[in-house]
Amino acid sequence: ATGSESTLRQRSTVPKHTPPTDSNTAATEDAPKKVIKSVFTSAEKTNSLIALAGLTALAIVSRFYKINEPDEVVFDEVHFGKFASYYLRGSYFFDVHPPLAKMMLAAMGYFIGYDGHFLFDNIGDKYNDNNVPYIGLRALPAFLGAMTVPLVYMTMREAGFPILTCALAAFFVIFDNMLVTQTRLILLDSMLVFFMMCSIYSYVRFYKTRNNPFSLKWWSWMIATGISIALTTSVKMVGLFTVATIGVAVIWDLWELLDIRRRLTMQQFMNHFYARAIGLILIPVVVYLFWFYVHFAILINSGPGDDFMSTEFQETLKGNTMADGIYVKYGDNITIRHKDTSVYLHSHAHNYPLRYDDGRISSAGQQVTGYSHEDPNNLWQIYSDNVENTKIGNQVKDKDVIRLLHVATSSWLLAHDVASPTMTTNEEITTYSTNEDGSRFNETTFQIILESGGDKLRTMASNFKLLHQSTKVAIWTHSQKLPDWGFEQQEVNGNKNLVQKSNLWLSDNIEGKNASEIDQESSKAVKTRSFILKFLELQGKMISHNAGLTDSHPYQSSPIEWPFLVRGISFWTENETRKQIYLIGNPLGMWIAVASLAVIIGVSGADLLSRRRGFYPLNQDVQKRFYYATGFFFIGWIFHYIPFFLMGRALFLHHYMPALVFSYMVLAAVHGFIFIEGVDGPISDPGPETRPRQLQRAIVPVIAYATGIILMAIHLGSFLFFAPLSYGTSAPSVAGLARRKFLPQWDYHFAK
C-alpha cells in the first residue's frame, strides 16, 4: 500500500524539493494552466537522434560482420533451418514452439528463392555444397537482432532517461557476445527478444498517454502492445513471461484507477477495464491463433510430424497413411505394431531359458518379442473369446474380448503371473499351443481398448491397448533388448500400469487382402477438421512435449548459473582449422549487470526501511522514476528469469537472453541513479485535467560521462577479447584459450 500512497500524495501536493532549473519555463504557483509539451529542447532531440543512428549502425555492423562464416550448420540451426524447409515443402512437422518465427524464416527463404531441399541434418553440414542461400536466412535474425538495439534505446528514452543512460544500455546490448552469437544464426531467440522489446516499448508509450484515455494515440499504443505480446508468444511460449510483465503493470494501473481519488465513476472504470480486455487479451489471442491458422494452411502434406498427432488429425493431411485403413474382421491375419518403438509383436519357436543369468526362473514357454522387421512370424489371427459364436467375418469393435493365435506356431498368446525376463515387476508374455488342453483358456483372453480412430478396429487408424482379462496387465514393450537367447529382439511383457501411453499398439496390415478389396473399403479422401480442434490438439501436444524435454544434454545448465555466466554452450567446432563458436555472454558486462541488480534490491530495501521510520531520503520525482521505470525493468528481469527455476525441462544459457536485455537496461538506469542528479520531467503527455506541472531537468555531471565511458570501455574490451569465440572466424591459440578461461567450467574445445 505504501507505493500507492506515495504517488497519490504527489498528485495532491506541490513538489517542494526541486526548485525550477530552467528559467524560461518556470511555472509558479500563480501561473495559468500552462501545458508543457516536452521537456527536451530541439538540440537535445537532434543529439538523441544522432546517438540513435550511431548505435544502430554499430548494432548492424556487429551482427552482420562476416555473417557468411561459418558456411556450415551451427547448433540449433539443425532444427530451425529444417523447420523452415518443411514450411517451404508444406509437409507437416511438429515442434514445441509456436510457429511464427519459423514461418518468418520460411518466408525469408521464399523471398530469396530457396525451395526447402536441404534438411540441415547435422551440425557441420556444408551450406555451399548443398546450394543453400544461408546468408539470406541468417540475415533476418541478424537484422532483427540489430533492431533490438534502437528499441532498447528508445524505450529508455521514452521512460525519461538522459541520452547518456540510454546510450549506455544500448551499447551494452550491442556488445554482448551472447546476444551477438545467438542473433546472427538461424535461431528463434532474435525474434523473441525483438518482439519482447517491441512490447515493452509500446507499453511505455501507452502508459505515457494515460492522461488522455480513449484518445487515438492511447488506443494505438495499447493495441500495439497487445499485438507485440501476441507476436512474442507466437515465437516461443517464453513470451508468456512478457505477457506477465505487462499484465502485472496493467493490473497495478487498474488498481490505481479504482482508487476513489482518481474521481472515476464505476462506469468509467469499467470502460477502462473493457478497453484493456479488448486490446491486451482479445486481440492478442486472435493474433496468436492467426499464426496457427496460417501454420495449418501451409502444412497440408503428410510429413515427419504426423506421428505426434492423433489419427483424426493425421487424416486431414494429404498423403497420410490413415486413409488406407480398412476394418478388421474376426478371422483376419493381422500384424500388430507397437506405436512408440515401431516393432511388430512377434513370436517364434524358441523358448525362454528356464533360468536367467540373475538366477530367476521363467516358465520356459515360447518367446514373445518385439521384432522390427517384416516376417511371417509377425502374423496373428484374431479370434473371439466365445467358442460357440466365433463371429468370423464380423468387425472387431471397441472393448471386444479377443484371443490372438500365432499363425506360424499355432499357439495362443498368453499372459500369466510369472516375472518377465528383465523386469521383475512385469508379467511374462508367452504362448500356449493349440495342441494342449484348453485349461488355460482364461489366460489367453485380452480385451481390446481403442484409444482413437472410432469404435471399430481399423488398420493404421486405430490405436489400441490389449488388456489381459484375468490379471489386468497391458501388453507392452520397451527398447530393452533381450540377451542372445532372445536374438536381441525387444522384450515384450505385461505392464501393470494400464494408463501408460506406451501401451498403445496398432494394426498396420491385414494379410491376404487384395488390392481391389482395399480400394473398395478404404476412403481415400482427405478429411477436414475444425481449426479450433486442430489448434487445441497441437497446443496440448506442444505443452506436454516441452515439459517432456527432460533428457539431459551435455551443455545444459541450471538457471542459478546464468547471471554469473558459470557455463557456456559449444555451438560449433571445426577440427582442421581449430575454429569454434562457443556461446558465452560478455563476462565483465554480465557481472557488472548482476551487481547493478543487487544495487536495486539494496536501494529499494533501504528506501522502504527509512520511509517506515519516517525519513524520506529520496526526492519524490527521483523516487518515482526509480520505482516506475527502473523498477519496471527490474520486474521484467524477474519475470523473464525466476520462472525458469520451476521448469523441469533441460535448460540452456540462451534462455537467459530476454532477462539479460532487461539486466542491461537496469544497469544503465542504476548508473544514472548513482551519478545523475534529479530527473527530466514531466515526460508523460498532458491531458485535459492535468494540473500545472513544474518542469525539472536532470543534471548530468562530468563524472557521469567519465564513468559511463569507462563502463563502455570495459564492456567493449571484454567483447573484443571473446569475439573470436563468438564469431568463430579465427582460432585462438591454446594459450589464448587458456587466457580466456576465466572460470574452470568454461569448457572450450581445442583447449589442449
Place this chain on the structure above:
Amino acid sequence: MTGELRYRHTQQTTTHVVEEERTTTTATTTWTTSSLADIDYDYPVKLHKLHLQGHPPLNSLNVENNGRVVFDKARLARIVEAGSSTVLTLILTGLSAWTRYRDILSTNNVTWDEAHFGKFGSFYIRRQHYFDVHPPLAKMLIGLSGILAGYDGSFDFDSGANYPDINYRFMRLFNATFGVVMVPLAFWTARELHMSRTASTFAAAMVLMDNAYLVISRYILLDSMLLSSIFFVVLCLTKFRNLRDRAFSTKWWMWLSLMGVGCGAVSSMKWVGFFVTALVGLCTVEDLWDLLGDLQMSMTTYVMHWISRTLLLIFLPIAIYISCFIAHFRILSNTGPGDAYMPSLFQANLNGSEFSKNPLEIAYGSLVTIKSSAHSGGLLHSHVQTYPQGSKQQQVTIYHHKDHNNQWILTRSRDSEVNHLNDPPNNNNEHLQILKSGDVVRLVHESTGRNLHSHRIHSSVTTTQLEVSGYGHWNQGDGYDEWVVEVVREDSRLPQDGTLRSLTTKFMLRHRVLGCFLTTGKTPLPEWGFKQGEVFCDQSPRRSNKASGNWNSIWNIEYHRNHRLPEPESIQYKSNFWQDFIHVNVAMMEFNNGLTQDPDKSDPLASLPSQWPFLAIGIRMNNWFDSSFKVYLLGNPIVWWSGTVSLGVFVATLAWYSVVRGRQQQQQQQQLLEQEKEQQQQGQNDGNNDMQEIEHLQSQPSSTIASTTTAMSLEEWDRFKFIGKITLGGWILHYLPSFIMGRVMYLHHYFPALYFTILLHAFLIDHFLRRLTQRQQHRLLVKTLVWGVAFAAVTGAFIWFWPASYGFRGPAGDTMRNRQWRAAWDIVNPHKPRTFM
C-alpha cells in the same frame, strides 16, 4: 496496515483536525489500550477470572445510553459464555477420545507404515543404530511408548504380520492420544481467532469428524504427533498475536516460549514442521515490520522485541532440534542396519562394530571396504551387472548398505618398475609392505575379481567426466587398472607420515595414467544401476584440493582384514558430533530427494498433489482380500470439498472487500475532498507532518463512517486479514511446495494443509452469518438453519464413511458400493482411472 497503525499514534498528537470527532473516536481507541477481552464478546474468558475484571465491559455504543443495565446483562452473558466454553471443550475432548480409542485393536496385524515406524521404535528399545529420512523426536516417542508398554523391542514389524504377544494396544493408544488432543486444540485456536462459540465448535467438529484425521491417529505412525504439534504451534501463534498489546507481560513470554518449543518439536518430528515454522517466521517478520513503523516506540523496546524473538523463535527451536539428535546418537549406541549411512569413525564408536578388529595399518593384500567421505557418501561397490552404454563393462557404484560386493583387495601393480613383485593376492610368501602415500595399487573386486578401471569413455550420467568400471581379472588387465594413493589427512593423533591407516586416514585415488581422481557423483544412476550412486573419474584440474578439498573424491578405509597383520590394541576413536549431525542431515535430505517414483512402475498408493484438495484418492491400509479386515484412509468428503471451496470464496471476498474499501460511497468522497481542500489551505506544516495528516485523512473514512454504513469496522477488517494470513498462508506453505518436490507423494502429506482450510471454512460461515444477520429479523432462525445444515452434513458424511474408517470384512463391493462417491477412489474397484484433480 500502515495507515491504521500510524493512525493509532497520531491520534493523540494531532489536534486540530479530529477535534469534532473526538467523542466518537475515544471509544474506538479504547481497545488498543485495554484488554481485548473487554470489548470482544467472542474472545474466550476463563470462568475463574471473571471476578477479577473490576470494571464493566465497555461497548462503544451502549455505554452512554444506559450503562448499568447493559453491564448486568453483559456480565451474565460472559459467565454463561465462559462456562459453556469449558463444557464444550470437555464434550469435544470426550467425543474425540471415544472416536480415537474405540475398537483400536480392530486390526491385529502391522498396518501400513507401522511397518516402518514400529520398527524404528524397536530400534530405540534395542539401541541399534538405524537410518531414516525423518528427524528422531517422534520415533523416540514411539520407542518411549514401547518401553512404557513393557515391550522389549524384539518384534520386527514386518508389513502385514500379526502382532505377537506384545502390548501394542498401549502403543496405539499412546499415538491416538495425540490425535485426541487435536480436537480441543482446534477449538481453542478458533476461539483465539475470535470466531463465535458455534463456529469454533464447528471447526473442532470438523477435525473430530474428519475420517482421515481419525484413521491416521489410530496406528503407530508419526502423523498424529506431527499434526497435534502443528495445531499447537498455530494455537500459540494466535494466542501470541492477541497478546500483542501486552508485550513483555508474563503471559506474553510464556506463549512466545511455547511457540518456540512447538516449532522446535514439530521440526524434530518431520521436516514438514519447517513449513509451520516458516509461517511463524513470516508472521514474526510482519509483526516486527509493524512495530518498526511505530515511531513512538523507543529503540530499546524495539531491540528487545527483536532479541526476545531471536532467542525464543530461532535459538530455542534449533537447540531442541539438536538435542533430539544428541539423544538419538546417545540412545543408539549399538551397531544396526543404518550404520553404512554414517562416517566410518562414527560407526567405529558403536558397540559391536566389527571395525574394532581392523588392523591399524593397511598393507598390500588387505581386504578392505572403501567409504566416500562425501556427506551421504556410501561404500565403493561393484556387481556383475554391466553398463548398458559406454564401455558396457561391469558397473562400479556407491552403495549404502553393507554387502559382500563392497569388498576390495589392495593388490600390487603389475608394472615391475613400480613393483618387483607380481604375485597373486593373499600370498603368504609375499613381502609384507605397508601402504604409504604415493604407492600404486590395483583394487581388485573380491567377489568378481575385476579390477577398478577407468578409461577415456564418458561416464553415463555425468557425461563430462570419465567412466569407472570393473575390468579384466586378477591377472589380466592393463595399465588403466592402477591407482595412486594420495593421503590427504590423518584424523587421529598418530603421526602424519603419509601411512595409510584404516578409518582415520583420508585419501584420494588418482588414476595412474589419466591423472583423474576417483569421485562420487551427486545424482543416482537410473534403474539399470539400481538407483545406486554414480562413480566417475574426475579429470578437472584441482586447486589445492588437499587443503579444502572436494569431499566427493576423498575416501577412507572402513572395514579392514589382513590375517598377516597384528590385531590392534583397542583404540578409542573420536567422532565429532557436529560432523555426524551435519552428515546425517545431509544424508536425510539426499535420501528424501532420492525417493522418486519410477515412471515405469506405478505405486498404487502414491498420488499427485493436484488430486488432494478435492479428495480424488484414498489409500488402502491393508490387503484388499475379501476375507481380510479392510480399512480405507479417506477424508470426510464434505470437510475436504467445502474446505477447498472456502479458499476460493475467501480470495474472492478479500478482493471484493479490497475494492469496496478502495471505493467508498459518493458522499464520503465529497467529504474527503472538502477536507483535503481545507488541508491545503491551511498548508503551513512541514513535509513530514503533511504526509502524516494526509495518511490520517486516508484512514479517516473507514473508521468514522464505518458505523453509519454497513462497512466493516477497522478492527473487524484487521481480523479478517489476520485470519486470511494465517489460514491461506498456512495452506499455501504446506501445500504448494509439494508441487516442487521431486519425491513421491502420498495423500497424508496434505493433512497439515487441510487444517487451515477447516479453520477458514468455519470462519467464513461465521463471518457471512454475522454480516447477513446484522439487520435481519429472523436472526436466530437463520443462524440455526445454517449451522444445523453444516453440522448435519459433516456428521452425516462421517457416519456414512464410518465402516471405511473403522474397517469392514467381506467383499469390498458389498459394503462400499454406495460409498464410492468418486470413480477415482479404489475403495471397491482396484483399477482406478487417473484423474487430474
